[in-house]
Amino acid sequence: MRDGFEEAGEASARARLNYPFERGPANGEALEVAPGVYWLRMPLGGSLAYINVWALEDGEGWAIVDTGLGGPDTQAAWRRAFAGPLAGRPVTRVFVTHMHPDHIGMAGWLTRKFGCRLWISRLEFLMCRSLAADTGREAPQDALSFYRAAGWDEEAIETYRARFGGFGKGLHALPDSFHRLSDGDEATIGGRTWRVVTGSGHSPEHVCLWCPELKLFISGDQVLPKISSNVSVFPTEPAGDPLHEWLTSLARIKARVPDDVLVLPAHNDPFHGLHARIDHLIAGHERGLSRLEALIAEPRRAVDVFHVLFRRKIDQNVLGMATGESIAHLNCLIGRGRAVRETDADGVDWYRATA
Numbered sequence: 001m002r003d004g005f006e007e008a009g010e011a012s013a014r015a016r017l018n019y020p021f022e023r024g025p026a027n028g029e030a031l032e033v034a035p036g037v038y039w040l041r042m043p044l045g046g047s048l049a050y051i052n053v054w055a056l057e058d059g060e061g062w063a064i065v066d067t068g069l070g071g072p073d074t075q076a077a078w079r080r081a082f083a084g085p086l087a088g089r090p091v092t093r094v095f096v097t098h099m100h101p102d103h104i105g106m107a108g109w110l111t112r113k114f115g116c117r118l119w120i121s122r123l124e125f126l127m128c129r130s131l132a133a134d135t136g137r138e139a140p141q142d143a144l145s146f147y148r149a150a151g152w153d154e155e156a157i158e159t160y161r162a163r164f165g166g167f168g169k170g171l172h173a174l175p176d177s178f179h180r181l182s183d184g185d186e187a188t189i190g191g192r193t194w195r196v197v198t199g200s201g202h203s204p205e206h207v208c209l210w211c212p213e214l215k216l217f218i219s220g221d222q223v224l225p226k227i228s229s230n231v232s233v234f235p236t237e238p239a240g241d242p243l244h245e246w247l248t249s250l251a252r253i254k255a256r257v258p259d260d261v262l263v264l265p266a267h268n269d270p271f272h273g274l275h276a277r278i279d280h281l282i283a284g285h286e287r288g289l290s291r292l293e294a295l296i297a298e299p300r301r302a303v304d305v306f307h308v309l310f311r312r313k314i315d316q317n318v319l320g321m322a323t324g325e326s327i328a329h330l331n332c333l334i335g336r337g338r339a340v341r342e343t344d345a346d347g348v349d350w351y352r353a354t355a
Helices: 010-015 072-083 107-114 122-132 141-150 154-163 242-256 274-295 319-335
Strands: 031-034 037-043 050-058 061-065 091-095 117-120 186-189 192-199 206-211 216-220 262-265 339-343 349-353
Touching (some): 031 262, 037 072, 072 107, 091 107, 117 122, 141 154, 141 319, 154 319, 192 242, 206 242, 242 274, 319 339, 319 349
Parallel strands (some): 061 091, 216 262
Antiparallel strands (some): 037 050, 050 061, 192 206
């Protein structure tokens, strides 16, 4: 759950980051952050008011990176951009970092409007198509069993039933084809080379783009400066270990991408200090794992561990994310041989430390 691991050390960690821009682009503006690279914002609402998207000069047009949430507000924002700072030049291609609706939501609208291709990793495209197919479907029994095993009561289960199948509501109809991006690929955009660096844990095959010449790193949700991306286990893969994948991904990015880049994140502002931020994110999760291991010296359900992982109150609005992230940490301990999971006669999972 985003901001789940922001704690006492966060103020000092933020002090090690440098934010070179006094303000971000206003509605309808595009702010140049490097030669030929422009920062725009698309509206989200809620605690995250907007998502950052990027327009890169690409010959006679624009390569767009991330698209905003599907819907009339974002469509209106894009129309303002094309009537204003991006006027007179078509979109040549649309890059999407990952499959969450605030990133891919308008990809179908943009690619159809300009007759261009979506560039995305294969797993992100296929997972998005799979989740979109659940729209309007009843909650499956496997999912209900998963959340009962986590300790949810019947009221929480009924709320989940009512809300299930909403993923596709944040998507304009997806493109029917895509250009595959894989780790280590290189794409030439505006005469400059951008290297693909992938991560996982927050999503299956998250694409980041690194331009050594411009010293830019478009990080999507893989590295954010002020909040921690959600890393969750979902009913489709109940024994998954996305936290291990997340921590491994962060360490790999630190080893491959130099610290002198300007990081262009999906949320909050561009910043310098990539390696310090990665170190802080890893350390925060490791502290959470240590607190969790101490707590489960006596057996606990997933719903019993929220207080050692999250500062905020967990209500129905964030219960799913908190449960998924708690199970991700518990599964990580199991993967490290530090915990076991035992299921009782009622189908409820209890987690216990092994040491």
